[in-house]
Structure formats: C-alpha cells, structure tokens
Amino acid sequence: MQYRSKTLKPKQKKIQATALKELCDRTNVQLIINDDIELSKHLDAFGVHLGKYDDNVDKARKLLGPDKCIGVSCYNSLNRVKEAYEKQVDYIALGAFFPTKTKPNAPRATLDILRQARSIGNIPMVAIGGITLENIETLKNEQINCIALVSSLFNSDNIELTAKQFCTILKSWNL
Structure with missing residues (x-):
C-alpha cells in the first residue's frame, strides 16, 4: 500500500x-x-x-537505513532506470503505460521501454498508469513484479469486487 x-x-x-x-x-x-x-x-x-523531484536515494538510504525499501519512479527514462539500478534501489516504477486521469500529462512508457529496462539489471519493476481490467493482459508476459492501481479501484462501482478481480488475474500470473 x-x-x-x-x-x-x-x-x-x-x-x-x-x-x-x-x-x-x-x-x-x-x-x-x-x-x-x-x-x-x-x-x-x-x-x-x-x-523525479523528490529527495534522492542516498538521503533516503542514510535516513532510513539499509533494511527499508526504496522505490523510484523512472517514468519512461532508461537513464533513470540505470541510475536507480546503480543506487541499488529495491524497485522501480515505469509508466504510465496507458492514458490516466490521475496523471493526465504523465510520460508514456511502452512495452519496448519495459523490455529495455529489464535488460539493464535484475530489479523488481512496477507497472503504473491507466491499468484496467480491460488492458492488464497487455502486461502479462512482460516480467513485471507488481502493478499500481488508483482509478481502476476508486472509480469502480464495487471496489472490493474489482480488487478481487485484479488479484485473481495477478495470481494466475504467479507474481
């Protein structure tokens, strides 16, 4: 959460x-x-x-210690992925993969960017941005470790049912 x-x-x-x-x-x-x-x-x-505009990873690691999780938004930037990998963050977030009202001006990431990011190093990846029950299957075979959801849940008529549907899909992916 x-x-x-x-x-x-x-x-x-x-x-x-x-x-x-x-x-x-x-x-x-x-x-x-x-x-x-x-x-x-x-x-x-x-x-x-x-x-991108928050404090840096070094400050976070110094203040939080070696056992806390540090994640970084990389958007669609392979340079940010490389920097994050070099800083040994615990995960990166890529996206927006799809249009999103939460961040309408968010840079768009492509599956090609995701694949190139995977080749930089072994780091857990979170897909973010406009993910819905209708488009999630696009990400199925892309070796992501997690998805981030906002609008798909909170704009749903039945948040609990929608969350369960996402969980069922993700369990079938063996994340």
Whole structure:
C-alpha cells in the first residue's frame, strides 16, 4: 500500500498516514510513503517511494537505513532506470503505460521501454498508469513484479469486487 498526498499540509498528512499505518499493521500490509522520507522514518513504514523531484536515494538510504525499501519512479527514462539500478534501489516504477486521469500529462512508457529496462539489471519493476481490467493482459508476459492501481479501484462501482478481480488475474500470473 502506498500513501500519497500532494495537497495536504504536513500535519494532516501525518494524521492520515498514521491511521493508515495502524490499519496496515493490523492487516499485515506493508506501507510505502510517497515522497516523504521523514514521514516514512517517523512511522517506521516499510519504505519510501521517490519521484523525479523528490529527495534522492542516498538521503533516503542514510535516513532510513539499509533494511527499508526504496522505490523510484523512472517514468519512461532508461537513464533513470540505470541510475536507480546503480543506487541499488529495491524497485522501480515505469509508466504510465496507458492514458490516466490521475496523471493526465504523465510520460508514456511502452512495452519496448519495459523490455529495455529489464535488460539493464535484475530489479523488481512496477507497472503504473491507466491499468484496467480491460488492458492488464497487455502486461502479462512482460516480467513485471507488481502493478499500481488508483482509478481502476476508486472509480469502480464495487471496489472490493474489482480488487478481487485484479488479484485473481495477478495470481494466475504467479507474481
């Protein structure tokens, strides 16, 4: 589970993230904090996810320690993939693979970019951006390790059913 808030004030973010951390702990779910190393450290979260304009991996590793998970958004940039691999991050996120209302101006990643990224090194990869029940099969044979979902779940008429449908698909992929 990733906590991401771009608009709330720090105090509000801390309140929300603390409540989410408590829920994640009760349900054995690992929590990643987006963009905020200090909040991740404060909560003793599983890790942090960093984008292009966030703090750097070296700072995150120094503050969080060697055992915390650090992920990096690489968008559609093989240079960012190479940098992330050299910094020994725990995973990278590539995308948007499909149009998305969550980030309408997000750079588009292609399956070719994903394949080239795979050739850079053995690093877990997350596919993100516009993934739906209708297009997820496009990613099936691409050796991704995880998918990120926002709109497909939260715009669904039945979030629980949609989540179960995604889980069934992903279990069949043996991720």
